[in-house]
Amino acid sequence: MASKQHPQSARHPQVISLLREDHREVERLFERYWQAHQESEKDELAAQLSKALSAHTRLEEEIFYPEVALAIDEPLLVDEARVEHKLAKMLLAEIEAGEPRDPHVQVLCEVVNHHIREEENELFPKVEAAPIDFDELYRRMLQRKEELMLSLDLLPLRPDQDAGKRAHGRRHQA
Ligand SMILES: [Fe+2]
Numbered sequence: 671m672a673s674k675q676h677p678q679s680a681r682h683p684q685v686i687s688l689l690r691e692d693h694r695e696v697e698r699l700f701e702r703y704w705q706a707h708q709e710s711e712k713d714e715l716a717a718q719l720s721k722a723l724s725a726h727t728r729l730e731e732e733i734f735y736p737e738v739a740l741a742i743d744e745p746l747l748v749d750e751a752r753v754e755h756k757l758a759k760m761l762l763a764e765i766e767a768g769e770p771r772d773p774h775v776q777v778l779c780e781v782v783n784h785h786i787r788e789e790e791n792e793l794f795p796k797v798e799a800a801p802i803d804f805d806e807l808y809r810r811m812l813q814r815k816e817e818l819m820l821s822l823d824l825l826p827l828r829p830d831q832d833a834g835k836r837a838h839g840r841r842h843q844a
Pocket residue numbers: 689693726730786789
């Protein structure tokens with residue numbers, strides 16, 4: 671294909687790096703889920719997956735998608751992405767409702783992997799080429815990500831934080 675290839679040195683907006691990091695984290699959680707043997711470990715990993723997916727999909731739906739849908743020449747990609755989020759949430763709800771977990775996690779994994787590939791291979795290159803104020807968008811997303819992670823108890827504690835700060839974050843959840 672004659673499509674433009676980004677050289678290693680090309681601008682790679684922090685916004686995209688932030689979302690890609692989330693994707694890698696979700697993939698790691700799925701991998702750990704499949705490697706886990708104890709039910710208690712699988713319970714914990716399924717709960718972590720649910721939180722990580724919730725934080726990531728909300729970040730995209732609240733800030734990233736509305737911004738990029740206006741800026742790219744194929745906004746249908748964003749509509750499709752929203753439908754895939756809905757599918758993932760439906761599967762998570764079934765898992766939380768006590769439906770057989772492994773088959774639901776398996777289908778969730780397939781839906782999420784497909785979704786990640788579409789975002790990274792189709793949507794993100796269009797976003798990178800669009801006239802977007804990436805610095806401003808990154809600031810908003812970073813702030814919202816921290817809020818979401820605090821409210822979902824996902825933020826790893828830094829040395830200067832204590833459990834009280836986490837509790838404070840939870841009390842102020844969105
Ligand atoms: Fe994503």
